[in-house]
Amino acid sequence: xxxxxxxxxxxxxxxxxxxxxxxxxxxxxxxxxxxxxxxxxxxxxxxxxxxxxxxxxxxxxxxxxxxxxxxxxxxxxxxxxxxxxxxxxxxxxxxxxxxxxxxxxxxxxxxxxxxxxxxxxxxxxxxxxxxxxxxxxxxxxxxxxxxxxxxxxxxxxxxxxxxxxxxxxxxxxxxxxxxxxxxxxxxxxxxxxxxxxxxxxxxxxxxxxxxxxxxxxxxxxxxxxxxxxxxxxxxxxxxxxxx
Numbered sequence: 001x002x003x004x005x006x007x008x009x010x011x012x013x014x015x016x017x018x019x020x021x022x023x024x025x026x027x028x029x030x031x032x033x034x035x036x037x038x039x040x041x042x043x044x045x046x047x048x049x050x051x052x053x054x055x056x057x058x059x060x061x062x063x064x065x066x067x068x069x070x071x072x073x074x075x076x077x078x079x080x081x082x083x084x085x086x087x088x089x090x091x092x093x094x095x096x097x098x099x100x101x102x103x104x105x106x107x108x109x110x111x112x113x114x115x116x117x118x119x120x121x122x123x124x125x126x127x128x129x130x131x132x133x134x135x136x137x138x139x140x141x142x143x144x145x146x147x148x149x150x151x152x153x154x155x156x157x158x159x160x161x162x163x164x165x166x167x168x169x170x171x172x173x174x175x176x177x178x179x180x181x182x183x184x185x186x187x188x189x190x191x192x193x194x195x196x197x198x199x200x201x202x203x204x205x206x207x208x209x210x211x212x213x214x215x216x217x218x219x220x221x222x223x224x225x226x227x228x229x230x231x232x233x234x235x236x237x238x239x240x241x242x243x
Contacts (some may be wrong), residue, residue: 028137033092033103037132043070049063050078053087057112057164057239062087065112074130086117086122091172093132094125095206097142101173110167110183117161121186123154155227159185161186166237181242185229197231 044052049069054062058191065085068075075088090106092099101107113122127148133140165172166181192198192206206229235242 009235019190032100033105035103036103036132037053037074044089046078049089052108052110052132052167052169053089053112055167055169056087056110057085057166057238061085061164062112062237066118070129073133075126084118086126087110087112087189088117090125091129091132093128093130093141093231097138102138104174106171106174108171110165112164114160114162116158117186120151120155120157121163125152127243134192157186157188164237166233168236168238168242169239181233181236183231185231189227192227192229197229203231205232 008135015056046069049066053069054065056062057065062085064081064083065087066077067079068086068088069078070076070089070091088111088122090107090109090111092104093102095102095107124145127145128141131144138143139177141142145154162183162185164183166183168179170179172179187194189195192204195200195204195206197204197206206227233242
């Protein structure tokens, strides 16, 4: 899979939306979502959600993956897979905890997690989703996550966690083109410089996707460091050009 240099402007804009603190985005006139919308605005037609989740990765992967859909209290299994991958449609509350679009009901971030990520990343997403649907505030979600990590109730990263995000009709942010074909790699390093990320000429981008943007005064708020590296791809999951 070749890095997509042409699609980097879109992906860079997406990354910028994840990395900027709320104050900076507000000054740029971007929409902010201070509170959760009615739960039904985050729901999808079940058939449509299954199809979108599968489009996150090439059919050779997603066709044999377990598919999750958003239920009333959390993610539910719509189809059992055989290859260890898990495909789902993330909502905004799976983004950085200080992201202005955390409660954006339009977010539909289709992702296919590999077996390692399904074991270590998926439980985090499930917990966050359960709390969000239960009406918990962002501050309560942070507190529960911190407690869960401190008491080893969430698994540690393994080696080789990654995810495909190559659905052409996903919606990742209100900014820019709303999407960008890419794959993601999860690591417990504290700096994107370890991968040469976010520097001129590099196809690798980095974001502290699960916690706080690096500019936030709160840092990780006691949560374990985790960096997500994004590499743009030249095609969508169906093989058509990403541009």
